[in-house]
Amino acid sequence: MEIPVVDFSAYELEKTNVSVLNLEKLSEELRKAFTEVGFVYLKNSGINQDEVDKVMGASKKFFCLPESMKKPFSRGTFSCNGNHGWISVGTESLNPRCPGDLKEAFNTASLCSDINWPSEGVDDFRDVHVSFYLRCKELSLRVLRVMALGLNLEAEVFLSAHKHIGSDVNGTTLRTLYYPPVNSTCVKENQLRCGEHSDYGSITLLFQSSEGGLQVLNRAGEFISAPSIPGTVLINIADLMQRWTSDVYVSAVHRVLLPPAGDSSTRQSLAFFVQPDDEAIISCCDGSDKYPPVKSVDYLLSRFKDSYGKN
Ligand SMILES: O=C(O)CCC(=O)C(=O)O
Numbered sequence: 001m002e003i004p005v006v007d008f009s010a011y012e013l014e015k016t017n018v019s020v021l022n023l024e025k026l027s028e029e030l031r032k033a034f035t036e037v038g039f040v041y042l043k044n045s046g047i048n049q050d051e052v053d054k055v056m057g058a059s060k061k062f063f064c065l066p067e068s069m070k071k072p073f074s075r076g077t078f079s080c081n082g083n084h085g086w087i088s089v090g091t092e093s094l095n096p097r098c099p100g101d102l103k104e105a106f107n108t109a110s111l112c113s114d115i116n117w118p119s120e121g122v123d124d125f126r127d128v129h130v131s132f133y134l135r136c137k138e139l140s141l142r143v144l145r146v147m148a149l150g151l152n153l154e155a156e157v158f159l160s161a162h163k164h165i166g167s168d169v170n171g172t173t174l175r176t177l178y179y180p181p182v183n184s185t186c187v188k189e190n191q192l193r194c195g196e197h198s199d200y201g202s203i204t205l206l207f208q209s210s211e212g213g214l215q216v217l218n219r220a221g222e223f224i225s226a227p228s229i230p231g232t233v234l235i236n237i238a239d240l241m242q243r244w245t246s247d248v249y250v251s252a253v254h255r256v257l258l259p260p261a262g263d264s265s266t267r268q269s270l271a272f273f274v275q276p277d278d279e280a281i282i283s284c285c286d287g288s289d290k291y292p293p294v295k296s297v298d299y300l301l302s303r304f305k306d307s308y309g310k311n
């Protein structure tokens with residue numbers, strides 16, 4: 001089973017009049033992708049490749065700064081948001097049973113005006129990341145609406161629990177990732193660029209640079225590759241959404257492999273992790289008790305504890 005490509009042009013960003021018929025068609029296509037694979041490529045979403053390249057360019061400048069200039073922005077040092085900031089190579093294990101991931105990241109988790117942003121040598125960093133965050137937010141809300149229709153639910157069912165994206169009572173995060181060149185002599189057993197995991201929240205939007213490595217576990221139990229398709233956004237279901245839909249929409253395990261030995265290329269990606277509002281209680285939308293209700297923020301914090309647990 002491959003990852004399907006769905007044309008979102010009928011409901012792309014900025015489009016205001018979408019017909020019921022087009023929405024229905026889209027919702028069926030997304031439903032099929034999210035029930036069978038858990039991943040879909042959207043083309044014509046309204047977010048174009050130039051925007052993505054701009055964010056990757058600005059973040060790469062930051063990642064290439066000396067460590068001493070990045071350290072002051074470390075995750076865990078921002079009093080208003082514990083998830084905001086820079087994460088150094090090896091700090092996070094998305095598969096908690098494996099050594100730290102060979103990646104560096106910067107989380108834009110707060111848009112609070114008193115946050116101190118990197119600026120020396122990277123003067124556009126804040127503006128570029130905040131603008132992209134807001135673009136991803138708009139697209140996510142459109143996708144969440146279509147996803148509810150795909151389950152024959154009221155269009156607002158998921159949206160009403162995502163009213164505060166971009167404020168400090170919602171954990172939605174834009175993460176820019178940088179995978180530095182790998183020196184294969186220093187790699188530990190079972191260490192990857194990004195360990196096997198499923199995402200935590202409702203959905204994730206992912207934009208990748210051209211270097212490969214991302215793999216998705218399909219329902220037949222095989223890892224299939226999920227290459228970058230320029231101009232598209234890869235969207236996947238995350239664990240809270242799987243619970244919410246009583247396992248109808250599936251959150252697929254994925255990972256990023258190391259490059260082949262001797263390949264010294266770098267890799268970049270941008271992940272927009274959509275999270276319901278902190279206080280939202282997530283209970284099965286079909287009225288069943290397949291999973292007990294859980295408060296969104298409690299669930300997110302327990303998952304962070306696992307992936308940063310070794311430090
Ligand atoms: O870098 C990628 O392509 C995937 C990253 C990812 O899955 C994650 O950060 O959750």
Ligand SMILES: [Fe+2]
Binds near residue numbers: 198254
């Ligand atoms: Fe992921």
